[in-house]
Amino acid sequence: MSEKPNIKPNSKPNFKNSDIYKTFWQGLRPQKGLFLTALVGYLISAVAGVFVPLYYKDFFDVLQNSVHKSADSETLTKIILIIAAIHILQLIVFRSATLTMNYVESRTMAKLRQDAFNYVIHHSHGFFADNFTGSIIQKVGRFVRSFERMLDTVVYEMLPLTIAVIGAIIVTYTIAPIFSVIIGAWVIFFFSFNLLYSKFMVKYNLASAAADTKTGATLADSIGNHATITSFVGQDFEKKYFKEVTEDQAKLGLKTWNMQQVSTIFQNFLLLFVEFVVFYYAIQYWKNDALTIGSFVLIQAYVINIGNRIWGLNRIMRTFYESISDSREMVEIMQAPHEISDAQNAQSLQVEKGQIDFKNVSFAYGTANASVLNDVSISIAPGEKVALIGPSGAGKTTMIRLIMRLHNATSGMILIDDQDIQTVTQKSLREQVSLVPQEPVLFHRSLKENIRYGRQTATDAEVFEAARLAHCDEFIDILPHKYETLVGERGVKLSGGERQRVAIARAILKNAPILILDEATSSLDSHSENLIQEALEVLMKNKTTIVIAHRLSTIRKMDRVIVMENGSVREEGTHASLIAQDGSLYKKLWDLQVSGFIS
Ligand code: ADP
Numbered sequence: 001m002s003e004k005p006n007i008k009p010n011s012k013p014n015f016k017n018s019d020i021y022k023t024f025w026q027g028l029r030p031q032k033g034l035f036l037t038a039l040v041g042y043l044i045s046a047v048a049g050v051f052v053p054l055y056y057k058d059f060f061d062v063l064q065n066s067v068h069k070s071a072d073s074e075t076l077t078k079i080i081l082i083i084a085a086i087h088i089l090q091l092i093v094f095r096s097a098t099l100t101m102n103y104v105e106s107r108t109m110a111k112l113r114q115d116a117f118n119y120v121i122h123h124s125h126g127f128f129a130d131n132f133t134g135s136i137i138q139k140v141g142r143f144v145r146s147f148e149r150m151l152d153t154v155v156y157e158m159l160p161l162t163i164a165v166i167g168a169i170i171v172t173y174t175i176a177p178i179f180s181v182i183i184g185a186w187v188i189f190f191f192s193f194n195l196l197y198s199k200f201m202v203k204y205n206l207a208s209a210a211a212d213t214k215t216g217a218t219l220a221d222s223i224g225n226h227a228t229i230t231s232f233v234g235q236d237f238e239k240k241y242f243k244e245v246t247e248d249q250a251k252l253g254l255k256t257w258n259m260q261q262v263s264t265i266f267q268n269f270l271l272l273f274v275e276f277v278v279f280y281y282a283i284q285y286w287k288n289d290a291l292t293i294g295s296f297v298l299i300q301a302y303v304i305n306i307g308n309r310i311w312g313l314n315r316i317m318r319t320f321y322e323s324i325s326d327s328r329e330m331v332e333i334m335q336a337p338h339e340i341s342d343a344q345n346a347q348s349l350q351v352e353k354g355q356i357d358f359k360n361v362s363f364a365y366g367t368a369n370a371s372v373l374n375d376v377s378i379s380i381a382p383g384e385k386v387a388l389i390g391p392s393g394a395g396k397t398t399m400i401r402l403i404m405r406l407h408n409a410t411s412g413m414i415l416i417d418d419q420d421i422q423t424v425t426q427k428s429l430r431e432q433v434s435l436v437p438q439e440p441v442l443f444h445r446s447l448k449e450n451i452r453y454g455r456q457t458a459t460d461a462e463v464f465e466a467a468r469l470a471h472c473d474e475f476i477d478i479l480p481h482k483y484e485t486l487v488g489e490r491g492v493k494l495s496g497g498e499r500q501r502v503a504i505a506r507a508i509l510k511n512a513p514i515l516i517l518d519e520a521t522s523s524l525d526s527h528s529e530n531l532i533q534e535a536l537e538v539l540m541k542n543k544t545t546i547v548i549a550h551r552l553s554t555i556r557k558m559d560r561v562i563v564m565e566n567g568s569v570r571e572e573g574t575h576a577s578l579i580a581q582d583g584s585l586y587k588k589l590w591d592l593q594v595s596g597f598i599s
Pocket of ligand 1: 392397399
């Protein structure tokens, strides 16, 4: 953290900005009719703006050449009325276009949020293990806001500026080509300078975006770990940690701002210079009677208008490029192929018996990491109840992740009722397997909704029955809002035992033929323990069951115990047969057990 902030874009080298425009266009496409209508409105309004100085020119020419004041005053009034009419038309068209664009923009932003969410939610377990939740949330937010900024910049700044420049060049050309040359050269130079400078600034903007992401992720991580911080009195450490991250961000931000100032100063001088040159030539033309006062006013009006608008070009392009860097992180995530995808022509998994076979399965988390499972072959008969035990890090959790296909095995196959799980759809696979995790995390929704997650189509009566079988009703009934109680973010308002019972109720509702249970390692009071054991008994009935077991009371109920060590099956057999084997790892673990726990 104390190292120098990294200012290199850490993105894929083959990433193209057009990928961002394409992603934005996907969001915009459903509104394209209204979008084009609004654009035409802005165009009309900008073109009208080019005509106004032409009437001012007439106005001043009439004033200058006036002989019959009463007749001329009528002409002057007419001109002013025309100018007023153009302004009113411009106002109506512009405001209508804005109302339309507001609608288009809000719909598109909602769609982009949905697109981002819909894609991210299908990324794999590995993706979410590798990416901070906080950072993903921030990237989604920035992605959508950058669309808004980019569109606003194009519609409210770039479009009117372009029309103003083209209009001014055409009109001044008819008066004296020198002025269109000056305006043209000025704008081209200004634009090229800004383009190059903005490109040069991209790496700083990218680094700023990355620093911002890091700050957000650190904040989310620390706040998410609030309980740990409090129990380890880590507040001071966290404050220092957060300070370093935010100071790095501030340093990068300051550097970026200062670099922008340099370009602004240069552009200030350039604008002053152009105004001077235009004035100088105008005076020369006027001296030779080649320029009327009206034309003088016209040229000045164009230069001032372009000056005012171009003045923001630096900011406009900066915003544009910032929007690109801000959205890039998210677009990259949206382009990264999902790590786990269905095979072409994947079939639905058909489970009739519930047999599970591991055939020479090996697995490593990423190519750089050591193998976690080595050539594991086991066969679990339909309806069999198996306990997986073994020291921490032996690979038990990894095995159940592979059955759910949260990762693909590196080699070997996993079969369910003789169907390779890599050839069936993920949806059908996961519909046939219920998982009760070790530490269930709940949605910040009502208890009823949380339980119903097991089967969304379940009736209230079915939800209540599942809750009763899982012994959830005992704690739910005494809550003031009962099944409507909100459980707090990630379920923090419930105890571990209560959350596990909610997870069991979900699995009861789901009623899948294969059950995987990752037993809690923490001890529960004996009352909760009994309730959970009873609930599990209901749940396991007639199902092929794999339990990562820590409790002797659970292990004893199993048909078979598989003892894992260092990613391999070390021993297997019934509790009785393994305990009878002298020198078995199981016997060793059994002898070490404390108050009913193997750990
Ligand atoms: P167990 O459930 O038996 O305690 P695990 O299957 O959780 O063991 O872990 C086996 C090994 O894999 C451990 O060394 C662990 O550090 C490693 N591991 C687990 N999850 C990941 C992951 N997402 N990325 C990299 N390594 C992991």
